[in-house]
Amino acid sequence: xxxxxxxxxxxxxxxxxxxxxxxxxxxxxxxxxxxxxxxxxxxxxxxxxxxxxxxxxxxxxxxxxxxxxxxxxxxxxxxxxxxxxxxxxxxxxxxxxxxxxxxxxxxxxxxxxxxxxxxxxxxxxxxxxxxxxxxxxxxxxxxxxxxxxxxxxxxxxxxxxxxxxxxxxxxxxxxxxxxxxxxxxxxxxxxxxxxxxxxxxxxxxxxxxxxxxxxxxxxxxxxxx
Numbered sequence: 001x002x003x004x005x006x007x008x009x010x011x012x013x014x015x016x017x018x019x020x021x022x023x024x025x026x027x028x029x030x031x032x033x034x035x036x037x038x039x040x041x042x043x044x045x046x047x048x049x050x051x052x053x054x055x056x057x058x059x060x061x062x063x064x065x066x067x068x069x070x071x072x073x074x075x076x077x078x079x080x081x082x083x084x085x086x087x088x089x090x091x092x093x094x095x096x097x098x099x100x101x102x103x104x105x106x107x108x109x110x111x112x113x114x115x116x117x118x119x120x121x122x123x124x125x126x127x128x129x130x131x132x133x134x135x136x137x138x139x140x141x142x143x144x145x146x147x148x149x150x151x152x153x154x155x156x157x158x159x160x161x162x163x164x165x166x167x168x169x170x171x172x173x174x175x176x177x178x179x180x181x182x183x184x185x186x187x188x189x190x191x192x193x194x195x196x197x198x199x200x201x202x203x204x205x206x207x208x209x210x211x212x213x214x215x216x217x218x219x220x221x222x223x224x225x
Contacts, residue, residue, distance in 0.1 A: 100138055120177070
């Protein structure tokens with residue numbers, strides 16, 4: 001990851017929440033190719049089992065990557081991370097749970113990542129700080145326009161991360177992930193703090209059938225944070 005090359009690494013450790021089958025998630029490359037250590041959380045039992053098989057095939061041991069079948073909420077996230085013993089300053093944190101992303105990130109206090117990657121919902125537009133209301137049992141429903149109801153807008157994550165001590169740096173080219181760097185690491189480096197309006201990208205694959213974002217926002221009574 002180019003950003004990690006710029007800001008540097010300390011312990012080569014990570015936490016990733018929401019990894020599906022672990023094959024295409026953000027941290028698996030760090031495990032397979034760079035010998036990092038960390039923990040991955042996945043709430044879906046079937047995806048977790050697929051991830052276990054993948055790790056077995058790749059000969060990834062539990063002491064290198066702890067793969068945990070846990071449904072993460074704002075209430076349990078810190079205790080779950082505590083049990084991995086990967087706490088304090090870590091190099092990389094990623095969150096993509098298609099739901100309470102804003103609220104889980106807000107609650108996290110036990111780790112101090114250098115680089116943070118958060119999934120944002122481009123369906124909520126680029127100007128307003130919007131998120132779904134907190135529901136600890138929320139599960140994404142991939143049906144009709146309900147598939148647009150999850151997570152938080154880029155502006156909401158930018159504002160929250162700013163309060164937590166992180167600057168927005170960029171988003172990926174597909175309009176899915178946003179990258180944040182801890183403020184104390186931004187001195188005398190090439191990275192610049194960006195505004196969500198300037199880097200926002202629509203996820204075209206996700207929004208190709210979306211006709212009216214305002215009606216979706218109104219229908220689901222999103223919170224402005």
